Amino acid sequence: MAEEEDSWQHGVRLVLHLDSILEGDPYIDEIGFVHPSQLESLHSIGNFALEHKKPFFMKTRRKAEGQGEADDTGQYAEDCSQRNEGHEVEAEPPGINPDQSYLNNVQGKFIDFSYDKSAFWCAHHKLAIAVSALAPIYEVARKEFLANRKAHAQCLTGTRNSVMSPSSLSFQLLEGGLCNRSANSRANGNGNVQFQGQNGAVHALLQKNLMLYSRVLVIVNCDFASAWNARKRVLSRMEATEEFLLAELRLARMVLAYGPKSEESWAYRRWIIDRMISAGLPWNTVGSVLEGDSMLVEAIAGRSRMNYRAWRHRYWLVSRMSLQQVASELQNTKRLAQLHVADNCCFHYRRCLLLGILQAGLMPNEKNVNSPTLVASRAQAGLSAALIVNPQLLTTLWKDELSWNRDLIKQFFGFEALWLHRRFLIWGFGHNSKIFKSASLPVVLNNNGSTTPLSEGGGIFSKSSSHC
Amino acid sequence: MEHLRMNGAYWGLTALDIMGRLGDMKVDEIVPWILMCQDECGGFGGNHQHDPHILYTLSAVQILALFDRLDAVDADKIANYIAGLQNEDGSFSGDGWGEIDTRFSYCAICCLSLLKRLDRIDLEKACNFVANCKNFDGGFGCVPGGESHAGQIFCCVGALAIGGALHHVDRDLLGWWLAERQVKAGGLNGRPEKLPDVCYSWWVLASLVMMDRMHWIDKKSLEQFILDCQDPEAGGISDRPDDAVDVFHTFFGIAGLSLLGYPGLQAIDPAYALPVTVVDRIFYGQKK
Numbered sequence: 001m002a003e004e005e006d007s008w009q010h011g012v013r014l015v016l017h018l019d020s021i022l023e024g025d026p027y028i029d030e031i032g033f034v035h036p037s038q039l040e041s042l043h044s045i046g047n048f049a050l051e052h053k054k055p056f057f058m059k060t061r062r063k064a065e066g067q068g069e070a071d072d073t074g075q076y077a078e079d080c081s082q083r084n085e086g087h088e089v090e091a092e093p094p095g096i097n098p099d100q101s102y103l104n105n106v107q108g109k110f111i112d113f114s115y116d117k118s119a120f121w122c123a124h125h126k127l128a129i130a131v132s133a134l135a136p137i138y139e140v141a142r143k144e145f146l147a148n149r150k151a152h153a154q155c156l157t158g159t160r161n162s163v164m165s166p167s168s169l170s171f172q173l174l175e176g177g178l179c180n181r182s183a184n185s186r187a188n189g190n191g192n193v194q195f196q197g198q199n200g201a202v203h204a205l206l207q208k209n210l211m212l213y214s215r216v217l218v219i220v221n222c223d224f225a226s227a228w229n230a231r232k233r234v235l236s237r238m239e240a241t242e243e244f245l246l247a248e249l250r251l252a253r254m255v256l257a258y259g260p261k262s263e264e265s266w267a268y269r270r271w272i273i274d275r276m277i278s279a280g281l282p283w284n285t286v287g288s289v290l291e292g293d294s295m296l297v298e299a300i301a302g303r304s305r306m307n308y309r310a311w312r313h314r315y316w317l318v319s320r321m322s323l324q325q326v327a328s329e330l331q332n333t334k335r336l337a338q339l340h341v342a343d344n345c346c347f348h349y350r351r352c353l354l355l356g357i358l359q360a361g362l363m364p365n366e367k368n369v370n371s372p373t374l375v376a377s378r379a380q381a382g383l384s385a386a387l388i389v390n391p392q393l394l395t396t397l398w399k400d401e402l403s404w405n406r407d408l409i410k411q412f413f414g415f416e417a418l419w420l421h422r423r424f425l426i427w428g429f430g431h432n433s434k435i436f437k438s439a440s441l442p443v444v445l446n447n448n449g450s451t452t453p454l455s456e457g458g459g460i461f462s463k464s465s466s467h468c
Numbered sequence: 469m470e471h472l473r474m475n476g477a478y479w480g481l482t483a484l485d486i487m488g489r490l491g492d493m494k495v496d497e498i499v500p501w502i503l504m505c506q507d508e509c510g511g512f513g514g515n516h517q518h519d520p521h522i523l524y525t526l527s528a529v530q531i532l533a534l535f536d537r538l539d540a541v542d543a544d545k546i547a548n549y550i551a552g553l554q555n556e557d558g559s560f561s562g563d564g565w566g567e568i569d570t571r572f573s574y575c576a577i578c579c580l581s582l583l584k585r586l587d588r589i590d591l592e593k594a595c596n597f598v599a600n601c602k603n604f605d606g607g608f609g610c611v612p613g614g615e616s617h618a619g620q621i622f623c624c625v626g627a628l629a630i631g632g633a634l635h636h637v638d639r640d641l642l643g644w645w646l647a648e649r650q651v652k653a654g655g656l657n658g659r660p661e662k663l664p665d666v667c668y669s670w671w672v673l674a675s676l677v678m679m680d681r682m683h684w685i686d687k688k689s690l691e692q693f694i695l696d697c698q699d700p701e702a703g704g705i706s707d708r709p710d711d712a713v714d715v716f717h718t719f720f721g722i723a724g725l726s727l728l729g730y731p732g733l734q735a736i737d738p739a740y741a742l743p744v745t746v747v748d749r750i751f752y753g754q755k756k
Contacts, residue, residue, distance in 0.1 A: 146517050224471050226519040232565060267567045306662060308617055312610060342661040348615040355613060416648070416660035420605060427604040 011136035015144075017115040018129070018137060018219070019212055021122050024113065026247065028127050030257040031219060036130045042121040127254075129219075138220045145213035149230055152206040155199065207234055215251060222259035228268050240279040248272050249289070253296065260304040266313045269293065273320065287325065290317050294329060298336060301345065311345040315352040326356045330397075334404075341408055344417040351424050354401065358394060358432060395436055401425055473515040474505060478527035479719035485534055485743050486726050486734045495535045502528050503540060510542075510549030511563070521563045522553060526575040529582050533746050538583070547585040550576050558593030559611075569610045570601050574623035578740060581630045582750060595633035598624045606641030618649060618658035622671035629678045629739045643681035646672050654689030655708065665707045666697050666717045669724030674738035677727055691728050694721045 022028065034042075115122075119133035129137075210230050217227035231248070238244075249272055255265045273293070276286050297314040301307055318326060330353045337346045402425045409418050429436055469476070477498070484490045505512045505528065511520030512528040525546060532538050553561045553576065560572040573594055580586045600612045601624060607616025608624035621642070628634050649656045649672050655664025656672045669690060676682045696709045697717070704713030705721035723741065726733040735744040 221469075221471065225521065226471070226513070226517075229519050229563075229565060267565075270567070271565060306659065308615065308659075312614060315613060315615075316611075344660045345615060352613050420660060424604050431604075 011140035014133050014137045015140045028125050031127045031254050033131050034128045039130050141213045141216040148209040155203050222255045222262040223264045225264050228264050260300045261309050263309050266309050306345050318352050318356050341412045341415045347417050347421040471514045474524040474527045478530050480715045483719040483722045486722050499537050510545035522572050522575045526579045529579050543583040547588040551588040554589050558597035571623045573598050574627040577627045577630050595631045598627050599636040605645050606638045607645050618668050618671045622675050625675045625678050626739045639679040647684040650685045655693035667720040670720040673727050677738040687728050
């Protein structure tokens with residue numbers, strides 16, 4: 001009775017199931033691609049009780065010989081910056097980020113509808129997909145995405161003479177109730193855009209499909225930029241609600257769990273955050289998101305060491321933070337830096353924070369400062385006079401950093417990152433004499449036995465023309 | 469990885485040209501495929517039906533340059549697309565969605581230079597933005613204040629070299645930082661404390677060549693490191709010895725060897741990342 005499904009129908013079924021799972025549990029925070037045998041193991045463990053801090057699955061290093069089938073080689077771009085360095089991917093403790101805070105109240109949930117167990121496993125907000133399912137899912141999602149995108153664009157420009165029927169798959173999704181959607185599902189923004197008559201209904205369908213297929217695409221191929229762009233296009237046309245934007249952040253987080261170097265995913269988070277700011281969302285919300293993103297980077301950087309893209313995102317956040325947050329970040333990352341003295345990214349982040357505070361010190365009386373590191377929204381955050389940096393405070397901060405750096409070097413001699421950081425601190429004194437001159441500074445011992453404050457004649461770095 | 473096929477094509481074809489084997493490829497199939505990837509705005513996507521982006525636009529123009537088929541495109545249309553991506557501060561966005569990165573500055577300047585339309589952008593502002601991305605250690609990051617990274621450094625030094633603004637580079641300071649990328653095994657890493665990777669053989673080396681500091685690293689041991697990364701069975705080159713090969717690392721390994729003067733390879737231009745003969749043909753009209 002059971003006939004061989006042709007590969008297209010197989011892919012269609014898998015896409016529908018994946019979409020149903022994602023709709024059924026909108027709070028999935030981790031995705032992994034596993035060998036079918038690993039999937040069997042997951043299903044066979046009854047009453048699965050996953051502690052959040054334990055590794056969800058193991059990613060294997062790409063090997064030249066004897067490459068196991070468990071390698072999810074389809075996930076890596078040829079650009080080596082995308083390569084995973086073979087670390088385990090761990091689930092984070094829930095609830096520490098704003099887009100995850102709901103997890104504090106959400107009980108462990110099992111998807112209660114039937115899905116293809118040879119392709120998926122989902123429980124406790126974790127989703128595993130068999131690597132063998134990826135190609136068929138991708139094929140279908142890609143084709144449907146492109147078809148819907150074309151039809152959507154034509155609908156928007158009114159270039160269609162008649163209603164062009166989207167693919168039969170898309171109609172199934174809307175009419176057949178094959179997806180586990182409730183009327184009160186998460187906000188999707190459709191209600192915010194009014195369209196007339198039949199064209200309006202088709203437009204709504206196409207938009208819904210675009211969001212469906214683009215989501216599947218970015219999950220299977222995190223750097224499929226066109227899919228991320230389609231989501232931005234849809235979001236640009238609708239009212240940006242907090243709930244909806246947080247849901248988009250959850251999607252990016254899901255993807256970053258398995259693709260921590262995905263530049264498209266990080267860029268998407270930045271776009272969403274800027275959307276939140278431009279939509280005028282309350283500063284408390286934005287501030288929490290910034291803090292949450294900073295912690296997300298820290299969690300990801302813990303398992304994907306010296307991840308340039310992750311840390312780049314973190315110091316982008318600094319440009320959106322209030323001065324109070326910047327000072328708090330400096331304090332909070334000290335312990336992390338001490339644990340990872342070889343991690344140049346960590347120390348570079350501290351340099352960004354110090355430079356941010358330094359710039360505030362150089363322009364102490366301007367609330368609405370328009371500079372690379374301060375945005376007008378900081379005025380909204382309520383800068384108080386106490387936070388305006390005075391030179392003495394800044395000097396103390398700098399000297400403390402220098403002294404802490406000296407202690408670390410004594411303890412962990414030979415780490416390049418520590419010495420680079422020291423060079424920066426000394427350079428900082430030399431290039432900001434205006435702000436440091438009134439304070440008592442470290443001195444340089446000259447050949448003739450006299451001393452010169454570091455702020456004068458910056459020594460070996462004086463040739464550098466770079467500015468802070 | 470079909471979304472970045474345009475990049476992959478550039479890596480593979482340029483590697484072939486350096487090895488003198490570009491003639492093995494069917495230009496009559498490749499050029500039409502490239503044109504199919506062009507969006508109506510003038511930019512190119514990574515593959516057919518993919519959104520345009522400055523990264524793939526550069527690769528597309530580079531491939532057409534390899535085949536001496538720049539006549540196949542409307543250069544003004546591409547130039548307008550790129551010029552439209554320049555921001556007030558001189559930086560470039562990768563596409564209409566606004567992400568800024570010095571890689572995009574390099575793509576813009578390199579691409580427009582190959583099309584001989586550098587006058588379509590504010591070149592001085594573009595170079596000043598790149599200069600603003602210089603750090604205390606002499607290196608460059610992706611944005612002002614970004615961590616120094618060999619890949620970003622290549623893009624910045626390349627952009628400044630093509631843009632005629634290399635005076636912004638502190639050659640001794642940056643040369644020192646780049647020279648420190650060489651590890652004991654001879655390979656080069658991209659940042660402090662990272663593992664060596666063959667692709668940095670290109671980015672670090674090309675930067676040093678542009679700054680006239682290539683003699684600051686041990687060329688022999690680097691050459692040996694790259695050769696150790698070749699898989700004798702598969703033929704390609706991997707990021708480090710015994711890892712799986714891919715076209716990305718194969719190209720950068722070949723390019724690095726070419727810079728080192730390895731026999732049997734065509735010379736490669738360190739700024740344009742194309743064979744010198746191709747660059748000469750564009751600027752001096754010499755036949756290949």
